[in-house]
Amino acid sequence: MSDLIRIRREELYAKGVEETLARERQLRGRRPEPPPLSPLRALLLSPLVHLPLAGGLAALLVWMLINPHFEDTPHIAGEILLVNRDPFDVEGTVLTLGNLEVIVADPFVRFEPGRNGEPPFGGADDLEAGTTVEVMGAPDTEIGEDRIFAVAIRPVTFEDAVAIGTERPGAWAQFALFPLSAVLIALALVAAEGVASRNWIRMVQRSISGAGLTLLFSLLAYLPAGLVMTVGLHVFESSLTMEDGFVTADTMKPVPFLVFSACRSIAWACIGAALGLGMNIVRATKVQLRNSVVGGALGGALGGAFFDPIGRFVTSSESLFANGAEYGRLVGLVAVGACVGFFVALAEHLAREAWVLVRTGPLAGKSFVLYRTPTTIGSAPESDIYLFKDAELGPRHAAIHRLGNRYEIEDLGSRAGVVVAGRPVRRHRLASGDQIVLGATVLDFEERTKRP
Numbered sequence: 001m002s003d004l005i006r007i008r009r010e011e012l013y014a015k016g017v018e019e020t021l022a023r024e025r026q027l028r029g030r031r032p033e034p035p036p037l038s039p040l041r042a043l044l045l046s047p048l049v050h051l052p053l054a055g056g057l058a059a060l061l062v063w064m065l066i067n068p069h070f071e072d073t074p075h076i077a078g079e080i081l082l083v084n085r086d087p088f089d090v091e092g093t094v095l096t097l098g099n100l101e102v103i104v105a106d107p108f109v110r111f112e113p114g115r116n117g118e119p120p121f122g123g124a125d126d127l128e129a130g131t132t133v134e135v136m137g138a139p140d141t142e143i144g145e146d147r148i149f150a151v152a153i154r155p156v157t158f159e160d161a162v163a164i165g166t167e168r169p170g171a172w173a174q175f176a177l178f179p180l181s182a183v184l185i186a187l188a189l190v191a192a193e194g195v196a197s198r199n200w201i202r203m204v205q206r207s208i209s210g211a212g213l214t215l216l217f218s219l220l221a222y223l224p225a226g227l228v229m230t231v232g233l234h235v236f237e238s239s240l241t242m243e244d245g246f247v248t249a250d251t252m253k254p255v256p257f258l259v260f261s262a263c264r265s266i267a268w269a270c271i272g273a274a275l276g277l278g279m280n281i282v283r284a285t286k287v288q289l290r291n292s293v294v295g296g297a298l299g300g301a302l303g304g305a306f307f308d309p310i311g312r313f314v315t316s317s318e319s320l321f322a323n324g325a326e327y328g329r330l331v332g333l334v335a336v337g338a339c340v341g342f343f344v345a346l347a348e349h350l351a352r353e354a355w356v357l358v359r360t361g362p363l364a365g366k367s368f369v370l371y372r373t374p375t376t377i378g379s380a381p382e383s384d385i386y387l388f389k390d391a392e393l394g395p396r397h398a399a400i401h402r403l404g405n406r407y408e409i410e411d412l413g414s415r416a417g418v419v420v421a422g423r424p425v426r427r428h429r430l431a432s433g434d435q436i437v438l439g440a441t442v443l444d445f446e447e448r449t450k451r452p
Contacts, residue, residue: 034359034442045365048349050192051341055299058188059337062181063330069173070329074148076100077134077156077164083127093124095133098166101147102135114155121153132161178225178271182218185337186210186279189344196366198388201381206282214278221274225267232263257312265304272300272340285371291351295344302343303336352448354407356400359435359442362389370407374399377438378412392416392439400430407447409436 043049082096092105104124111120115134121127134156137148156164190210194203239256252260276296280289310328352369368375368385377385380395387393394414401408407430411418419437420428430436432447 034364037359037365042365045196045367047193047196047345048342050196051189051345052338053341054188054192055185055337055339055341056334057337058184059181059333059335060330062177062184062337063333066173066177066180067326067329070177070326071171071173072326073151074137075134075164076102076137076148076166077161078132078166079158079161080127080129080131080133083129085124093127095127095135095150097133097135099146100166102137102150103147104150104153109150110152112152112154114157115160116157118155121155127153132156132158134161134164178222179215179218181333181336182221182271182275182278183211183214185340186214186275188337189341190279192341197368197386198362199381199386202386206279209282210279213281214275217274217278218271221270225270228263228266228270232260235259235263252312257308261305261308264307265301268304268307268336269297269301272296272298272303272336275300275340276344287351288348288371291347292344295342295347296340298347299338299340299343300336303332303339306335307332354402354445354447356385356436357444357446358387359444361387361441363387370400370402373402374410376412387438387441390439390441393441397438406430407445409445414438 076097078097080095080097084094084096087094087103090103090105092103095102095104104127106124109124111123113120121133127133132155134154135148135150136152137150187207187210190203190206194200194206236252236256236259239253273293273296276292276294277289280292284292307328310331348369354370355367356370358364358366358368372384375384376396376399377383377387378395378397379387379390379393383396387397393416394412396412397414397416398412398418399410401410408427409418409420409425409430410427411425416439417424418428419425420430420434422435430445430447432445434445436443436445
């Protein structure tokens with residue numbers, strides 16, 4: 001049995017005992033410094049990274065859904081059933097392919113080699129009944145929806161002709177491009193922020209309301225976007241002459257090309273603004289709403305500016321059949337999605353005045369901008385800052401209030417309390433750089449205007 005330790009009365013009340021106990025209490029209350037954040041984790045949790053990535057992936061999905069049904073210039077193929085070399089109502093030769101008539105006016109038609117290396121036709125005189133051909137044409141509603149002007153013709157195998165067919169895609173893809181892009185990009189941005197903050201309940205709520213409102217606003221934005229595109233088409237068409245023949249993005253004259261590209265950029269800015277409005281009009285502050293609308297408009301404008309230059313300078317080909325806008329549309333759509341995500345995040349980043357950075361736990365590296373007053377912090381999903389997997393945290397643990405140009409944190413009657421700069425507080429004025437401890441979670445408070 002060990003010897004008993006006896007403490008005399010004068011030793012118990014000695015001056016050094018109180019100092020030792022105070023130092024021990026201070027050491028017990030001090031928490032170890034949180035480990036530094038991984039640069040990769042901080043990068044991935046930054047809205048400037050994950051929002052553009054989410055927007056770009058959503059736009060890629062739009063392209064995959066839309067492109068097979070999109071018709072830039074009609075492509076049809078089949079066996080020539082009838083050749084009329086002396087039509088009474090048009091100049092040239094009229095070919096009958098299925099239910100369509102193809103008008104071939106020799107000076108304005110390019111005869112190209114087949115996709116498998118077959119030699120090109122020498123001219124309209126080589127086109128005979130029974131020959132299988134692939135035709136790229138320009139529709140003209142003035143002469144009937146069942147007629148097209150041939151722009152390029154090339155030989156094709158019977159199997160390829162059957163695969164291509166003579167049925168022209170419907171116009172629904174052109175109509176669905178803007179609203180579908182807006183809705184999927186908005187959903188992707190909401191989902192990305194939900195994954196970053198792990199607040200699945202709020203993500204679902206925002207997705208349901210945001211999808212419907214984004215669809216509504218993007219349809220309304222069709223009016224200004226359509227008017228702007230109509231102006232661009234008018235400028236483009238008024239610059240054409242009979243000698244120009246069929247004009248693509250790579251052969252368009254410089255001035256009409258710039259005007260048309262600018263009009264497309266403005267049209268996408270309208271859609272981007274509608275996207276930002278729809279995704280944040282519910283449960284957002286005025287500052288958040290302003291940031292998302294401005295960011296969406298800027299992103300749409302910049303992304304839309306990529307559409308036509310891609311076709312002119314990157315994907316242009318000597319073959320008219322290879323000059324479709326699918327790759328320009330791919331790059332343009334992805335640019336729109338990525339730019340919308342980036343500018344929404346950038347607008348919020350530049351406009352933020354105060355925020356907290358989570359230093360520990362599953363959300364370490366995630367920043368929360370203090371838009372609301374008060375901003376509630378707790379373990380309940382309804383909290384503005386939802387800190388899950390912290391058993392010491394209450395459902396509504398604390399709140400940060402903005403009072404004029406200063407911020408205060410308040411303990412909402414929590415069991416574990418609130419510690420700021422190592423001291424327990426009930427209500428405390430925050431300064432930039434303060435470390436806040438709530439339960440097992442450590443937050444850093446930052447202010448833009450107060451940060452040295």
